[in-house]
Amino acid sequence: MALQRPKGTQDHLPDGSSGSHSRTNRSDTRAEAFAQVVETARRVLTRGGARLIQTPIFEEADLVKRGVGGSTDIVRKEMFTVHYFGDHGGFILRPEGTAGIVRAYLENGLKQWPSPLKLWTHGPMFRAENVQKGRLRQFHQVDYEVIGAADALVDAEAIELMVQVVQALGLKGARVKLGSIGDPADRGHYNDYLRETFTPHTERLSDDSKDRLDRNPMRILDSKSQGDQTLISELGVKPMLDFLGEAAAAHFAQVRGYLDTWGVEYDLDPSIVRGLDYYRRTAWELHHEGVGAKSALGGGGRYDGLAAELGGPETPAVGWAFGIERILIALDAEGVQLPEQAGPLVFVAALDPEHTGLAAQVALQARQVAHAEFAYRALKPGNVFKEAERRGAIYAALIGSDEAASQNVTLKHLQTGEQRRVAINDLNAFLLEHP
Numbered sequence: 107m108a109l110q111r112p113k114g115t116q117d118h119l120p121d122g123s124s125g126s127h128s129r130t131n132r133s134d135t136r137a138e139a140f141a142q143v144v145e146t147a148r149r150v151l152t153r154g155g156a157r158l159i160q161t162p163i164f165e166e167a168d169l170v171k172r173g174v175g176g177s178t179d180i181v182r183k184e185m186f187t188v189h190y191f192g193d194h195g196g197f198i199l200r201p202e203g204t205a206g207i208v209r210a211y212l213e214n215g216l217k218q219w220p221s222p223l224k225l226w227t228h229g230p231m232f233r234a235e236n237v238q239k240g241r242l243r244q245f246h247q248v249d250y251e252v253i254g255a256a257d258a259l260v261d262a263e264a265i266e267l268m269v270q271v272v273q274a275l276g277l278k279g280a281r282v283k284l285g286s287i288g289d290p291a292d293r294g295h296y297n298d299y300l301r302e303t304f305t306p307h308t309e310r311l312s313d314d315s316k317d318r319l320d321r322n323p324m325r326i327l328d329s330k331s332q333g334d335q336t337l338i339s340e341l342g343v344k345p346m347l348d349f350l351g352e353a354a355a356a357h358f359a360q361v362r363g364y365l366d367t368w369g370v371e372y373d374l375d376p377s378i379v380r381g382l383d384y385y386r387r388t389a390w391e392l393h394h395e396g397v398g399a400k401s402a403l404g405g406g407g408r409y410d411g412l413a414a415e416l417g418g419p420e421t422p423a424v425g426w427a428f429g430i431e432r433i434l435i436a437l438d439a440e441g442v443q444l445p446e447q448a449g450p451l452v453f454v455a456a457l458d459p460e461h462t463g464l465a466a467q468v469a470l471q472a473r474q475v476a477h478a479e480f481a482y483r484a485l486k487p488g489n490v491f492k493e494a495e496r497r498g499a500i501y502a503a504l505i506g507s508d509e510a511a512s513q514n515v516t517l518k519h520l521q522t523g524e525q526r527r528v529a530i531n532d533l534n535a536f537l538l539e540h541p
């Protein structure tokens with residue numbers, strides 16, 4: 107059998123590549139649809155003042171570990187390490203975009219730029235996860251990060267922009283679930299409360315959660331174990347929101363106030379948690395029925411402590427990321443069709459071998475104004491029309507000896523069947539007027 111791609115990766119295929127113009131294998135990603143998600147994000151985020159940044163796909167292991175937190179599942183079991191001959195073994199394929207962006211911000215002195223600095227990026231991320239629908243080992247994110255401001259207005263704008271991007275794609279059913287995880291002291295109180303609450307029931311917790319009880323009790327709350335979730339509801343565990351200090355509560359009220367005024371819809375989710383110390387205050391997820399209740403389209407939050415964690419000065423920041431593959435799944439579930447790549451406006455072919463060069467030259471000339479293709483070999487007229495239709499062309503242009511002698515093409519509109527002679531010199535003008 108021919109070699110296959112690694113588990114958990116996808117090929118992004120051109121339109122029509124499953125043998126017809128409709129896809130037959132639903133696990134494929136359409137490269138064109140994918141590009142349109144990125145393009146839409148670019149348009150919306152650029153209008154919002156964000157600048158494109160690209161950082162390496164692999165980074166120092168230390169950066170990744172600090173960025174996603176040493177105690178998270180990602181660092182404990184989901185990282186791809188990068189080895190090369192004579193390697194010190196210290197590189198990791200990035201599992202998310204934020205740590206690299208904050209590193210680049212600090213390393214390149216982007217602090218000198220107008221503040222806050224809005225950055226966006228898109229690209230592949232890597233996690234050695236259990237593969238299932240919507241859970242890949244190489245997936246792709248669009249990321250937006252605002253570095254340098256602590257104002258609630260920045261959080262609200264970030265959420266609004268995330269909603270704008272998915273709405274601009276035509277997605278209707280995405281819902282923001284919004285919460286706050288408070289300041290570090292608030293979280294300290296909450297973790298104390300969680301330890302007190304769970305410790306008498308330790309034997310009922312899953313092994314992972316037993317582990318978390320000491321290190322990171324908040325993570326128990328988003329455990330995937332059914333037993334853990336049953337225990338949480340039996341115990342009536344209070345949400346983080348009940349533990350917000352005065353400053354964090356005021357910040358959260360402001361964020362909600364802006365969103366309410368702007369008409370950005372969200373559901374309050376008192377149970378949103380984040381396991382890492384550098385996260386502060388606002389946290390949210392973007393959900394959609396099409397990708398299932400347990401997995402999100404995207405997530406975001408404030409991470410004021412990250413820059414210092416990476417060795418830089420205290421720098422407030424907030425950001426979000428969504429998974430492009432999951433957006434495509436949600437669009438599919440809603441039946442939203444992103445436009446397919448259009449075929450050529452004109453397909454040019456010679457009817458005999460001595461004119462194939464001229465046919466090509468006519469197509470090359472037509473490319474100054476439109477998408478034009480040509481046949482590499484001479485074709486019979488019937489086959490010219492067939493080939494032109496297979497490519498989704500609007501016009502077929504034929505060049506036989508008559509046309510070559512008079513420097514004309516015979517141009518046929520494939521849908522109406524209307525046919526005319528057009529001088530090669532006038533072809534571009536004609537195509538511009540009759541696209």
Ligand code: AMP
Pocket residue numbers: 202233235240241242243244245246247401402403404405427428429430431432
């Ligand atoms: P996270 O960095 O874990 O908050 O993930 C942000 C978003 O990236 C998620 O909401 C997903 O849309 C996407 N994502 C994360 N992990 C995966 C994965 N393994 N496969 C596909 N998409 C993912």
